[in-house]
Amino acid sequence: MLIRFNITNFLSFNQETEFNMLAATSLRTHKDHVYSIKKDIHVLKASTIYGANGAGKSNMIKALASLKNFVLVGKIFSTVSKHKFKFKEENHDLPIQLEIEFSTADDKIYTYGIAFDDNMVLEEWLYRTGSGKPKAVFERVHSVKNNLPSIKTDPKFVQTDKSQMLISLMEENLLKPNELFISKNDSLKYDEINDVLEWFKNDLFVINPETKGPSVIAGLSLNENFRAFSNELFHSFDLGIQSLDLKSWDLDELFNQYSMDRQQIEHIKKILDIDEQANGMLEKTMFGAFKEGNQYVAKTLVSSHAVGNNNYIFDMDDESDGTQRLIDFLPMIYGLLETKRTFVIDELDRSLHPSILHKLIHKIMDNRNIKGQLIFTTHESSLLNCNIFRADEIWFAQKNKEDQSTQLYTLHEFKPRADLDIEKGYLNGRFGAIPFLAKLDDLNW
Structure with missing residues (x-):
C-alpha cells in the first residue's frame, strides 16, 4: 500500500511536495478506514483529491505513473527533462526527484527514490523503513569526478569476491547512466529489490481517463x-x-x-x-x-x-x-475487495453520472471487508462529505499565486466541525482549491 509520495521539480511541483496516506492520530471517525501495517504505522483506505482545473491534481498522478514506468522499463528517458518546473529559471539546472514509501502484501515497508537529469540517473536509493532507523539496501550516487556511479550496498550483499566483483563491474560499465540499479536484479538477485519490482508491477495500478x-x-x-x-x-x-x-x-x-x-x-x-x-x-x-x-x-x-x-x-x-x-473500473473494484493493491485514478468522475459515482464510492467506503487502497481525483463535490470520508482522506491541490507551483493539503488541517457542510464550504472557497472567477464576471458579453 502507498504510504507517502514525494515530488520535486516535476511539472507543477517546484520544491519537495508530499502526498501521504498516513492516518491522523487525532481523528476518531471511520476507524474502519484505517489499516495498521505496523504497530505505529497506520494508513488510510482511500483519499480523494480536489482542486481547480490546472491546479496540479493530474500532475501528481502523472508523476506516480512516470515512476512506475521507469521501474518497469528499467531506465529513464531524456525527454523527461522537459517536464521540469518551468516558472523558475534555476530549476532548469536542477534534477527531478521522485520518492515513494510503500508496504508490500506481507507488510514489509520500503522507501525507493531516484534523482535524475537529462538522460542520467544522479541518485538512486532503496531503504527498508517502517519502525526504527531506516536500513539501506543500496545507495547509488553519480560521481562527477570520474563520471561513473558509486554504489554502496548492505554489507550482506558483498560478502564474497564474486558479489564484490559484480558491484565493481556495475560501477565501471554494466550500469548505463540512464539505467536503474534495480533493473539489474536478474544478476544481483536481491530479495528486497524483487519485492520492489513486484509491488510496482502487481500492486500499484494507475488509471488515466483514457486508460482501457x-x-x-x-x-x-x-x-x-x-x-x-x-x-x-x-x-x-x-x-x-x-x-x-x-x-x-x-x-x-x-x-x-x-x-x-x-x-x-x-x-x-x-x-x-x-x-x-x-x-x-x-x-x-x-x-x-x-x-x-x-x-x-x-x-x-x-x-x-x-x-x-x-x-x-x-x-x-x-x-x-x-x-x-x-x-x-471492474478489475479495480474487484481488486479492492480481494487484494491489498493500490489503485490510483485520475478523473474518477469522467463520463459517470453523479448518482452512480456517489453510490459506488459510498458502497466502497462503507464496506468493512475492503482490503485494498483507492486514491482518486475528482470535481464531484457531492462526495465532499464526512459521512463518506475522514477529514484526512480529503485532499486539496492549489496553485501558489507567487510561483504557480502546486501545494497539497488536507481538510483535516482546517479542523472542521463535525456538523459542517463540507461541500458548501468548499464551493464557497473556504478551503481554497477552486477557480477564481471574478474576471469572468467582468467580461462584456
Whole structure:
C-alpha cells in the first residue's frame, strides 16, 4: 500500500511536495478506514483529491505513473527533462526527484527514490523503513569526478569476491547512466529489490481517463469469481446490460479482419508461447489473446441486452462512454475487495453520472471487508462529505499565486466541525482549491 509520495521539480511541483496516506492520530471517525501495517504505522483506505482545473491534481498522478514506468522499463528517458518546473529559471539546472514509501502484501515497508537529469540517473536509493532507523539496501550516487556511479550496498550483499566483483563491474560499465540499479536484479538477485519490482508491477495500478482495461477480458476469461462479480455489479447499475461476455476469434481471423500485417500476428504468437496471455488494441477494439492447446485465440468484450424475450449482443463501441468507463473500473473494484493493491485514478468522475459515482464510492467506503487502497481525483463535490470520508482522506491541490507551483493539503488541517457542510464550504472557497472567477464576471458579453 502507498504510504507517502514525494515530488520535486516535476511539472507543477517546484520544491519537495508530499502526498501521504498516513492516518491522523487525532481523528476518531471511520476507524474502519484505517489499516495498521505496523504497530505505529497506520494508513488510510482511500483519499480523494480536489482542486481547480490546472491546479496540479493530474500532475501528481502523472508523476506516480512516470515512476512506475521507469521501474518497469528499467531506465529513464531524456525527454523527461522537459517536464521540469518551468516558472523558475534555476530549476532548469536542477534534477527531478521522485520518492515513494510503500508496504508490500506481507507488510514489509520500503522507501525507493531516484534523482535524475537529462538522460542520467544522479541518485538512486532503496531503504527498508517502517519502525526504527531506516536500513539501506543500496545507495547509488553519480560521481562527477570520474563520471561513473558509486554504489554502496548492505554489507550482506558483498560478502564474497564474486558479489564484490559484480558491484565493481556495475560501477565501471554494466550500469548505463540512464539505467536503474534495480533493473539489474536478474544478476544481483536481491530479495528486497524483487519485492520492489513486484509491488510496482502487481500492486500499484494507475488509471488515466483514457486508460482501457484489457485485464477485464483476462478476468472474464480466466476467473469465474470475477465474471460472477462483474455481472452482478453491472446488473445493479440498471444500464440495461444483462451480462458481459466474450466473443472468441481465431487470432489470424481477427487480425485479417483489421488488415494487420503478418509480423504483428507472429509477435503476438511469440508472446503467447512463453506467457499465458497478451493484450492489444485493433483500431478501437480491445482484445485479449490466449493459447488454448495448440490454437491461438483472441477474445473481445461484448455485452448482452435483453428486450422482451430477445437478447441483443453489443460490441463495446456501441456502448456509451460512461458504460465503458464503468467496465474499465471492474478489475479495480474487484481488486479492492480481494487484494491489498493500490489503485490510483485520475478523473474518477469522467463520463459517470453523479448518482452512480456517489453510490459506488459510498458502497466502497462503507464496506468493512475492503482490503485494498483507492486514491482518486475528482470535481464531484457531492462526495465532499464526512459521512463518506475522514477529514484526512480529503485532499486539496492549489496553485501558489507567487510561483504557480502546486501545494497539497488536507481538510483535516482546517479542523472542521463535525456538523459542517463540507461541500458548501468548499464551493464557497473556504478551503481554497477552486477557480477564481471574478474576471469572468467582468467580461462584456
